[in-house]
Amino acid sequence: MSWSAFILAAAVALTMDASFMPVFEFAGITPSLVGCLAAFVALHAERRAAWWGCWVLGLLLDLSSPVSIAGTVLFVPGPHALGFALGAAGVLAVRSEVMRRSMVAAAAATLAVLVLASLVWTMLWSLRGWWPDGEVPWAGNALVELWHLLLASAYTTLLALPVAWLLGRTFDQWGFPASRRRR
Amino acid sequence: MTRGTHGPGRMFAATMIATVALSLAPSSFLRSWTNDLSALLWLPLRPPAHGLTALRYWLRPPAESGGGGDAQMIRDERDRFRALWHAERLRAEGLSQRLSQIERARGMDRGGVPVEPVLASVTGRGAGSSERFLVLNAGKRDGVQAGDPAVIGGDVLVGRVVGEPGEASCWLAPLRDASTGRLDVYIAPADRPEAPPSEGVIAQLRPNAQGLLVGEVDSAGKVDIGDSVRLADPTWKPSAQGMRVGVIRGLRKSDRNPLRSVIEVECEAETDRMRQVTLKVEVNG
Numbered sequence: 230m231s232w233s234a235f236i237l238a239a240a241v242a243l244t245m246d247a248s249f250m251p252v253f254e255f256a257g258i259t260p261s262l263v264g265c266l267a268a269f270v271a272l273h274a275e276r277r278a279a280w281w282g283c284w285v286l287g288l289l290l291d292l293s294s295p296v297s298i299a300g301t302v303l304f305v306p307g308p309h310a311l312g313f314a315l316g317a318a319g320v321l322a323v324r325s326e327v328m329r330r331s332m333v334a335a336a337a338a339t340l341a342v343l344v345l346a347s348l349v350w351t352m353l354w355s356l357r358g359w360w361p362d363g364e365v366p367w368a369g370n371a372l373v374e375l376w377h378l379l380l381a382s383a384y385t386t387l388l389a390l391p392v393a394w395l396l397g398r399t400f401d402q403w404g405f406p407a408s409r410r411r412r
Numbered sequence: 413m414t415r416g417t418h419g420p421g422r423m424f425a426a427t428m429i430a431t432v433a434l435s436l437a438p439s440s441f442l443r444s445w446t447n448d449l450s451a452l453l454w455l456p457l458r459p460p461a462h463g464l465t466a467l468r469y470w471l472r473p474p475a476e477s478g479g480g481g482d483a484q485m486i487r488d489e490r491d492r493f494r495a496l497w498h499a500e501r502l503r504a505e506g507l508s509q510r511l512s513q514i515e516r517a518r519g520m521d522r523g524g525v526p527v528e529p530v531l532a533s534v535t536g537r538g539a540g541s542s543e544r545f546l547v548l549n550a551g552k553r554d555g556v557q558a559g560d561p562a563v564i565g566g567d568v569l570v571g572r573v574v575g576e577p578g579e580a581s582c583w584l585a586p587l588r589d590a591s592t593g594r595l596d597v598y599i600a601p602a603d604r605p606e607a608p609p610s611e612g613v614i615a616q617l618r619p620n621a622q623g624l625l626v627g628e629v630d631s632a633g634k635v636d637i638g639d640s641v642r643l644a645d646p647t648w649k650p651s652a653q654g655m656r657v658g659v660i661r662g663l664r665k666s667d668r669n670p671l672r673s674v675i676e677v678e679c680e681a682e683t684d685r686m687r688q689v690t691l692k693v694e695v696n697g
Contacts, residue, residue, distance in 0.1 A: 240456075240457060243457065244457045244460050244461045244464060245464065247457075247461055248460075248461040248462070248464035248465040248468060249464040249465070249467065249468050251468060251472075252468045252471050252472045276420070277420055277421060277424070280420040280424055281420075281424065284424075284427065284428075284431070288431075289453065292446065292449055292450040292453050293450065293453070293454070295450070302447065303439050303442060303443055303446070304442065304446035304447060304449070304450045305434070305435060305437075305439075305442055305446070306431070306434050306435070306442075306446060306449075307431045307432065307434045307435025307436075308435050310431050310435075311428065311431050311432065311435060314428060314431075353435045353436070356435075356436060357435070357436060357439075360436075360438055360439075361438075364439075
């Protein structure tokens with residue numbers, strides 16, 4: 230995988246998620262381009278690059294999503310990073326069985342990555358709540374927050390269809406094993 | 413996660429372990445450096461994000477700004493001045509309370525000893541269990557001396573200064589603190605609070621573990637729940653004499669002596685929530 234293409238795509242996805250994607254907000258949920266990109270990388274990159282790529286995307290997301298706790302802003306590097314790494318593991322386990330260039334496969338991979346990432350994120354924050362200075366970034370209980378994240382994952386899955394098509398147009402620039410073979 | 417072409421490698425496994433540790437690290441540890449890291453990450457991304465946000469608002473304007481730019485500005489201005497008005501009103505009330513507190517303390521000047529009221533804020537508390545000492549932001553430079561009494565509301569006794577005051581701070585021992593020891597008091601009936609000491613019942617109180625002052629009085633002394641308790645202790649400075657200590661909240665027969673009653677006095681000064689006191693400083697010369 231070409232890391233320069235990855236860095237450029239990650240920067241675009243991260244910036245879009247933080248600033249532009251709320252334009253697609255529906256019933257309080259916003260889709261995530263970073264999730265789509267993670268699924269794309271997990272589907273096509275070499276195994277090791279897929280692991281690292283998803284972890285980096287999760288870490289960038291962690292450092293971009295502040296949590297307001299006790300009147301201060303806190304960034305916790307880890308919950309998304311671990312979640313995306315687990316998501317990559319899930320996609321890597323089944324990707325040889327699917328048609329990777331299919332948009333439906335990309336959408337399914339996005340759903341898998343985001344569902345696993347949501348589970349890990351909620352679990353880690355729940356564990357953090359046990360610390361003496363630990364607070365959780367949700368007002369209700371963890372299950373309500375998880376439900377909200379799962380709805381956002383489903384919404385992102387819809388968005389993953391056109392995004393996968395767009396990313397497919399840039400396939401040759403990524404330097405994936407499949408694109409090298411095509412050349 | 414084994415090393416090989418299919419596994420992520422040992423380095424990745426170590427990174428995962430470190431990530432788990434960071435995920436569960438205490439907030440106080442993370443807060444110090446993750447904010448800087450995030451700021452660094454977003455340094456190059458902020459300008460395009462700003463442009464994209466403008467594009468987003470152009471495509472989908474926020475619902476609350478539907479009334480037009482001018483109307484929104486007027487609403488913002490109104491809310492800003494409303495907040496300022498509330499803040500100023502609170503400040504005026506605070507100043508008015510401080511003034512009345514000083515005037516009442518000056519009015520309670522008794523015994524021919526010239527007393528200067530010094531308003532002091534509670535800036536801290538001592539360590540230790542039960543009733544803790546208070547740290548006040550008044551000291552030698554304000555004329556504060558050891559033993560000076562502290563009051564609130566003009567005549568409600570809070571405690572007295574203990575130890576040598578510092579240049580700009582001193583320690584205040586509340587009445588309920590064990591270090592206060594025994595207090596000589598007289599009890600004025602609730603229906604005649606201005607009764608002279610000669611008509612009141614004399615008692616000696618000591619703090620107990622429940623934060624009350626307890627003592628025994630003669631059963632024939634005609635005391636009742638709700639009666640006011642005032643200081644009449646020669647070991648305290650003259651400016652503290654006659655100050656209100658508290659109110660009788662409990663009254664029962666003494667187990668040791670049926671001819672006497674045990675009274676429980678609740679201090680009127682709630683030191684846990686106290687922010688300011690007036691020190692009655694004796695003016696020398």
